[in-house]
Amino acid sequence: MSFVTVFDIVNSFRLKIRAGEKRLNEQVTGGYASDLLSDVIAHSRKGNVWITIQTHPNIVAVAMMKELSGIILAGGREPDADTIQKAEEEEIPILVSPLFTFEVVGKLYQMGISGMG
Amino acid sequence: MAGVENHIRFQEVFHIQGGNFTNAGSISSRVKEILKRAGLSDKVIRRTSIATFEAEMNVICYADRGNLSLLITPHFLKVVVDDEGSGIHDVNLAMREGYSTANEKIRELGFGAGMGLSNIKKNTDEMLLTSKFRQGTHLEFVIYLDKQNEG
Helix, strand or coil, rough: CCCCEHHHHHHCCCCCCCCCEHHCECCCCCEEEEEHHHHHHHHHHHHHHEEEEECHHHHHHHHHHHHCCCEECCCCCCCHHHHHHHHHHCCCCEEECCCHHHHHHHHHHHCCCCCCC | HHHCCCCCEEEEEEEECCCCCCCCCCHHHHHHHHHHCCCCCCCHHHHHHHHHHHHEEEEEEEHHEEEEEEEECCCCEEEEEEEECCCCCHHHHHCCCCCCCCHHHHHHHCCCCHHHHHHHHHHCCCCEEEEECEEEEEEEEEEEEECCCCC
């Protein structure tokens, strides 16, 4: 398990915060990257940060269900307005990056976050 | 089964609105909260959450409306989902991982990968699925509470 927090990730590659600012001190246990929600439901683990290009409110439901530490939207995608609202209510951090999924995952690996946490 | 009914710890029925993607996941979140409050093990909570989320999504994606009932006894929990909607033409085919009849809209949202029913199967101890095509689907699954090794 890494000792990286969501805040550390935001800082180290300057992600924009779109929701859940109060919960950035959460410890990141690992990462998972997928755009299929059933895949994330099946394989992500508690405390993982999730990298996806999905922007609709159901990503917040998945993050809540799996107790993920945060969601990174890759490829410069912006969350829908109702996604932001739901994420604020549920205190799920949503971060956006202009980088594509592959680059985001590579940077997270360099920070010591792995997929098996 | 009379003996079982005497030992029901919890029973509730939730309504699911077909096509309502905005509130998707809200029933499974409530079920998860109930299991946490009931003090069930992490593994039971994790498996039930996955199976319930998938069952809820199936109603939202493919049905007009449905009900999900949760029953907790000292030894097992049971979830029954009945819906009115498109039904399943071939249940055996639907159970195959990767098989899906989802339309483009559902797939764009990241659903309809053909993983839902197999996710349910993998995370439950007993599963029963029956359907009348163009009418509706009946799903029930059981998770035993006292056979779970933590992990």
